[in-house]
Amino acid sequence: MLKIENLHASIEDKEILKGLGIEVKPGEVHAIMGPNGAGKSTLSSVIAGREEYEVTEGSIEFEGEDINELEADERAHKGIFMSFQYPVEIPGISVTNFIKTAINSNRKAQGLEDMPANEMLKKIKEKAALLDIDMKFLSRSLNEGFSGGEKKRNEIFQMAMLEPKLAILDETDSGLDIDALKIVANGVNKLKSADNAVIVITHYQRLLDYIVPDFVHVLFDGKIVKSGTKELALELEAKGYDWIKQEVTA
Amino acid sequence: MNLKDKLATSFSVLENQIGGTDPVSNIRTNAIKQFETLGFPTKKLEAWKYTSLNSVLKPDYNVFAKKEKALEYKDVKQYFIHNIETYKIVFIDGVYSAQLSETSHEGLDVCLMSEALSKPKYKEVIETYFNKIAKEDDSLTSLNTAFTKEGAYIYIPKSKVVEKPVEIIHFATGVEDALLIQPRNLVVVEENAQVQIIERHQSLTAHPVLTNSVTEMFVAENAVLDYYKIQNDLQSASLIDNTYISQKRQSNASVHTFSFGGKLTRNNLNFFHKGEYIDSTMKGITILSDKQHVDHYTLVDHAEPNCESHQDYKSIFADKSVGVFNGKIYVNRIAQKTNAFQQNNNILLDDTATINTKPQLEIFADDVKCSHGCTIGQLDTEAMFYLKTRGIPEKEAKGLLTYAFANNVLESVRIPEVKTRINKLIAQKLGVDLGFNF
Ligand SMILES: Nc1ncnc2c1ncn2[C@@H]1O[C@H](COP(=O)(O)OP(=O)(O)OP(=O)(O)O)[C@@H](O)[C@H]1O
Ligand SMILES: [Mg+2]
Numbered sequence: 001m002l003k004i005e006n007l008h009a010s011i012e013d014k015e016i017l018k019g020l021g022i023e024v025k026p027g028e029v030h031a032i033m034g035p036n037g038a039g040k041s042t043l044s045s046v047i048a049g050r051e052e053y054e055v056t057e058g059s060i061e062f063e064g065e066d067i068n069e070l071e072a073d074e075r076a077h078k079g080i081f082m083s084f085q086y087p088v089e090i091p092g093i094s095v096t097n098f099i100k101t102a103i104n105s106n107r108k109a110q111g112l113e114d115m116p117a118n119e120m121l122k123k124i125k126e127k128a129a130l131l132d133i134d135m136k137f138l139s140r141s142l143n144e145g146f147s148g149g150e151k152k153r154n155e156i157f158q159m160a161m162l163e164p165k166l167a168i169l170d171e172t173d174s175g176l177d178i179d180a181l182k183i184v185a186n187g188v189n190k191l192k193s194a195d196n197a198v199i200v201i202t203h204y205q206r207l208l209d210y211i212v213p214d215f216v217h218v219l220f221d222g223k224i225v226k227s228g229t230k231e232l233a234l235e236l237e238a239k240g241y242d243w244i245k246q247e248v249t250a
Numbered sequence: 251m252n253l254k255d256k257l258a259t260s261f262s263v264l265e266n267q268i269g270g271t272d273p274v275s276n277i278r279t280n281a282i283k284q285f286e287t288l289g290f291p292t293k294k295l296e297a298w299k300y301t302s303l304n305s306v307l308k309p310d311y312n313v314f315a316k317k318e319k320a321l322e323y324k325d326v327k328q329y330f331i332h333n334i335e336t337y338k339i340v341f342i343d344g345v346y347s348a349q350l351s352e353t354s355h356e357g358l359d360v361c362l363m364s365e366a367l368s369k370p371k372y373k374e375v376i377e378t379y380f381n382k383i384a385k386e387d388d389s390l391t392s393l394n395t396a397f398t399k400e401g402a403y404i405y406i407p408k409s410k411v412v413e414k415p416v417e418i419i420h421f422a423t424g425v426e427d428a429l430l431i432q433p434r435n436l437v438v439v440e441e442n443a444q445v446q447i448i449e450r451h452q453s454l455t456a457h458p459v460l461t462n463s464v465t466e467m468f469v470a471e472n473a474v475l476d477y478y479k480i481q482n483d484l485q486s487a488s489l490i491d492n493t494y495i496s497q498k499r500q501s502n503a504s505v506h507t508f509s510f511g512g513k514l515t516r517n518n519l520n521f522f523h524k525g526e527y528i529d530s531t532m533k534g535i536t537i538l539s540d541k542q543h544v545d546h547y548t549l550v551d552h553a554e555p556n557c558e559s560h561q562d563y564k565s566i567f568a569d570k571s572v573g574v575f576n577g578k579i580y581v582n583r584i585a586q587k588t589n590a591f592q593q594n595n596n597i598l599l600d601d602t603a604t605i606n607t608k609p610q611l612e613i614f615a616d617d618v619k620c621s622h623g624c625t626i627g628q629l630d631t632e633a634m635f636y637l638k639t640r641g642i643p644e645k646e647a648k649g650l651l652t653y654a655f656a657n658n659v660l661e662s663v664r665i666p667e668v669k670t671r672i673n674k675l676i677a678q679k680l681g682v683d684l685g686f687n688f
Contacts, residue, residue, distance in 0.1 A: 048639045052631070076641035088636040092654030101650060101684060102640035109641065158640060 001026050001197050002047070002166055006058035009046045016042045018222035019058070024166065027194040031208055031233060032201045034219035035241050040201045041085050043219065044168045048082040049075045062166070077109035079165030083155035083172050090142040095154060096124065098142050099161050106162065127160040131187045148175030156184050160191055168199045173207040185210030205237040218244055253307055254289060260313040261396055273367060274398060277381050281395035288389035300574040300606040301545040306488040306514050309428035309458040315343035317425040323350055329452050330417060334667050337416040339402045343423055344431040346400060360416055363401035363434050375405060379438055383466055383494040383522060391492045394432045394464040401434040406443040415446040415665055422487065424455025435465040437475070444474040446665060453487035464492045469501040471525065476504050478668055482511040482675055485540070492518045499525030506663060507534040508672050509544045510679045516545045526556045534563040535656045535672070537679045538571035545574035552585040561592040564656040567603035577622070578610040585615045592622040597629060597655060599648070649682030
């Protein structure tokens, strides 16, 4: 589904990703861990198509197609979704109106008519219920004044509405209380199928108890330096990153 | 003949036409002298520093339309707030259209300036209010005063709460190659009365149209006036709007100006306080493209204690459009406990667009709360990216962010249908389907 090879990406002439590779197949869950500043959010932004990052080398393929030249919205139309580590506050536009615009933009790209209002409402209600979100909450301005946890839950609500093929969840767990973590993880699991895939970026093993990964990767200094199964996450939790740094620099 | 000379000649013609019955004859004569002395404003004047009238004064305007053209309601329905009941005062090329209008004398007067000037029963009101707050040292206002002939006359007696909004619409049809229209409106809202007015100037022709409008409004004790200006004219039309509002104790007046169209628009908006506990609101959404030019020039004269004024202008400029915001707040020495707020936020979508913004606070009282904030920025790239990752294309994302930026100005609009209409005009102006109903 997603195949990244030797990816180099820079921002303002500073190279952040330095030859990164990863392959994600349909039905898989991948976890990416790594110290602060390693390039995890950069990787998700580059996959999602943030223009400020320049890909200087390597390739990103999605479903066999090189997507490097595609705009962020075109990547979304292909089924790529990114849950932001820091969701953007947009005063003046409600969550509901935002998601309606997003859904209909995606449908338009697929050559479909706007989703009928009643169908839209039904879907919104259903997904809000899945994530235990109060309908009143959805009439508030997008992310404006939302608590950290509310922002994250709202990201997953959008994911649930858009039903992407590949979801990249960048530290969705940070800011969530324990109950919310379970609700959100449960939501993600419910949306999981053999046809779609998830990349979870996290600092904590705890999330991986709920969203169980098939693979765990360590991203360090712009590269994937170690990959393994879920046991690797436990090992990182116990030992930190020093031993990896030593392995890398050795 | 240049326009100034032509105006002098036309003035003589008008005087002869009206003859000795004219109750405002002296005012008129003084005004034309005033105009002749001052001439058209130029960029040399501080108040016109960023707005040149040169190009709009060039066409050979007819000062009065000589030909007539009728319009069918169905052809112009779209310019009315047609999904609600309204009073209508409609002019075609400056001439009253009885066919399109719905005036009234039942419990109020929603009628014509020409009527008020010619009938004895209005004499007292005319004597009390006409040309009492319009600025004489403003040459364009004086020009309008000199040519006072037609416009809206609205008189709301004590305690009358008018249920239906009043629509004032001016159409220009292009029967003349170039037309100068000078509407003169008078609005009197007596104690405890309430009225809502919607105004629109709409050209239907590629021929140049210049409107120089003056509106005087008097809001008595405890009265409420809401005034909505929809400026979405064709590229061939320019507008100079001079609005003067005088408020008495505990009255509430609001003016919302929505500027999306026209070649050049200048809005001179003046509030004068004549009592305590007055509330004045000035709000605006301006969205410009191409080479459009809009200049908002506001003045609030806080002459009395315990009054409030709220200004919030949000503007978006694309292409080579130019905006000017000049907001003057004057707080008199005795106007203690004044609350005056002014906000002017601008977004430049292209680096070829320009905004000149200048808040002017002159505060002579010490116990006051005055604030002003002015921002000029671009759309947030982070927010753009966020929207695009949700599948919203660049153009729609821009539209949505622009809409989000401006739409809180609509919160204070008290006619839902006007709100919906403005939302639609915004979407239309931005060239996007925002994907939802407002
Ligand atoms: N605009 C920029 N200019 C310069 N450096 C940048 C810019 N944006 C990000 N960086 C740098 O890129 C590096 C990688 O940042 P990134 O956000 O991808 O890290 P991360 O792995 O997600 O970290 P965290 O765990 O703290 O979220 C950091 O050193 C950061 O300072
Ligand atoms: Mg990060």
